[in-house]
Amino acid sequence: MISLAYRDIGNSFGRYLFTGIGIGLLIGVTLTIAGVFRGMVEDGRALLKVADADIWVVQxxxxxxxxxxxxxxxxxxxxxxxxxxxxxxxxxxxxxxxxxxxxxxxxxxxxxxxxxxxxxxxxxxxxxxxxxxxxxxxxxxxxxxxxxxxxxxxxxxxxxxxxxxxxxxxxxxxxxxxxxxxxxxxxxDNDALYRDRKKLRDNPQLNPPNNPQLIDAVEQSLxxxxxxxxxxxxxxxxxxxxxxxxxxxxxxxVTAYTKTQMEQILIGNLIATGSRQIGMFLAILTIVTAAIIALTVYSMTQTKLKEIAVLKLIGTSNFLISRMILLEALGLGLIGFLSGKLAVTYWAPLFPKHVVLLMDDTLRALVLTLIICVLASIAGIRSALKVPPSSAIGG
Amino acid sequence: MNVEQQSATMPAIQVENLSKTFGKGESAVTVLKDINMQVAGGEVVGLLGPSGSGKTTLLQCLGAVIDPDVGRITFGGETLFNDGWKQQDRRALRRDHIGFIFQRPYLIPFMDATENVAFLPMLQGKSNKQAYQRAHDLLELLDVAHRADAHIEQLSGGEQQRVAIARALANNPPVILADEPTAPLDSQRALTVMKLLHEMAQKSSAAIIVVTHDENIIPLFKRLYRLRDGILHEELQQAD
Incomplete structure (x- = not known):
């Protein structure tokens, strides 16, 4: 059986590839932001590791x-x-x-x-x-x-x-x-020191004429x-x-923190605001990526509604038509994911902040991308299935 | 058996007392009223009528795209509709019994010429080898085999129309429904396409019903059906 998705992609491969790469850049940005967050956590942990302390005593x-x-x-x-x-x-x-x-x-x-x-x-x-x-x-x-x-x-x-x-x-x-x-x-700096010393020496209470050692002691202390x-x-x-x-x-x-408590302060409290902010960015980017994939798949379907009507008229099953749209959406997601992953691998070291790319995050992004593609293809599949085969007849 | 003999024994398509009404109550419009027609295998008949006369509706009913209200449709002796479709899967019915030719070729742009033709036999469950062989034979029959691997946009208008006719024949249907196949063509090309349809009807023994407004090709039909206000009239004429 001829693969409709494979043939359709092959027919406009350049456009398809560039659309995938465009989505990939978005996925790359999403992965980078996740990497920045992981970097913050890793930096906090590395700091504690280098400190090699069981207890932190502070003011x-x-x-x-x-x-x-x-x-x-x-x-x-x-x-x-x-x-x-x-x-x-x-x-x-x-x-x-x-x-x-x-x-x-x-x-x-x-x-x-x-x-x-x-x-x-x-x-x-x-x-x-x-x-x-x-x-x-x-x-x-x-x-x-x-x-x-x-x-x-x-x-x-x-x-x-x-x-x-x-x-x-x-x-x-x-x-x-x-x-x-x-x-x-x-x-x-020397000027500041000179001004401060002059101010002290001009104060008769700190620099009495009968006690020249007092001003030396005060300066030593300050x-x-x-x-x-x-x-x-x-x-x-x-x-x-x-x-x-x-x-x-x-x-x-004084206050004393164990290593666990200090880790909570460093990673839980200190990074909490940053992580919430990054979480918001991630959520927005995920929604934007999903919307772009959905719109792309939907518009790809819209451009061939007449062909879909003809396919239905000559007896092509809904399953084959839905599979075409779904596979095209998944292909778009895979190209996007691979190009995004490639991009982030190359640009992460250029970031001034530490960007940590974890395999777990990468796999999560892949699964999420594929889920988004499946959901995004629903709109396209629905519009394709709604096309009446009769629309191929009668101009 | 020649066409006349075949026609005398069993029509490829027979329509009896077919009616179709859109809407209900006061707004109901009866588009087709007690339609009776029969077309023999190998015969090409014209279906004429002014806009809104019900030509497209009749074609859609015969093509199992919309449901007639009452009547009987028989293809090659097999009753497919008798106040209701015998087969629930209308898509499979179309795939196995009907060929379609449209105003424009409407070939699938992401397939080459061979694939456009081979796809239908594949849908019928034929092996890839059988399907491609069938496509190759048909393209050769229609004199476009040399363009078999060409993509649709690389084909001329005439070549596209030939590939579309090959596709309509690919499932070896008893009936081919052609919806104004010469509408976008100049008169010379229109005549060429009609000549081709007649040839194919003869070679494949398929009954071809051609909906048309084209005055130039009307003399090519031996038999014509005219639809007016939902009523079908048969006319015989001396074909050129």
């Missing part, structure tokens, strides 16, 4: 450094180390800023860590080993080992490269010694930073992190 009643400002004294970790079950305590400081040369500026999240901290995602070079002026950068920042990057007044040398370590907002992560991070957080954003704890085996976190909150008047 009381805050959600931690990624959601709210959090500040703790950098010697607070000593008290935490004294708690039963706490194996290790590490200070960390986070700040987001643009770094690089005048021609290549990259927005990054700086993470200040103790130089001896183990970094699991290093793919080239080495971890930080000195207390100052070294960087380990994520490969997505574009910097290479040996690059010298100026941040404010100091120059830093790139000594290592990590892979897949980004902030929850998708900026590549850059590790530097904690003391440098603390300095950068509060560092002012122009140095001894605060961190969070303290990361590793617990000993056999101890319950929930219990330890509860004890910390009870006795030390």
């Amino acid at each position: 009381q009643n805050t959600l931690g450094p990624f959601a709210e400002p959090s500040s703790l004294p950098d010697d607070f970790y000593r008290g935490l180390l004294a708690l039963p079950g706490v194996d290790r305590a590490r200070n960390v400081a986070y700040l987001t800023l643009e770094i690089g040369s005048d021609t290549q500026r990259v927005r990054v999240m700086l993470q200040g860590i103790d130089p001896d901290t183990f970094l699991s995602n290093i793919i080239a070079g080495r971890p930080l080993s000195r207390s100052h002026y070294e960087l380990v950068v994520d490969q997505r920042s574009g910097f290479q080992i040996g690059d010298t990057i100026k941040i404010h007044r100091h120059e830093y040398r790139v000594v290592g490269i990590t892979e897949g370590v980004r902030s929850p907002s998708g900026d590549p992560m850059v590790f530097l010694p904690l003391k440098d991070a603390q300095e950068i957080q509060f560092l002012k 122009f140095s930073n001894h605060r961190v954003n969070a303290i990361l704890l590793t617990t000993r085996a056999g101890f319950d992190p929930d219990q330890i976190a509860a004890d910390i909150e009870k006795w030390l008047r």
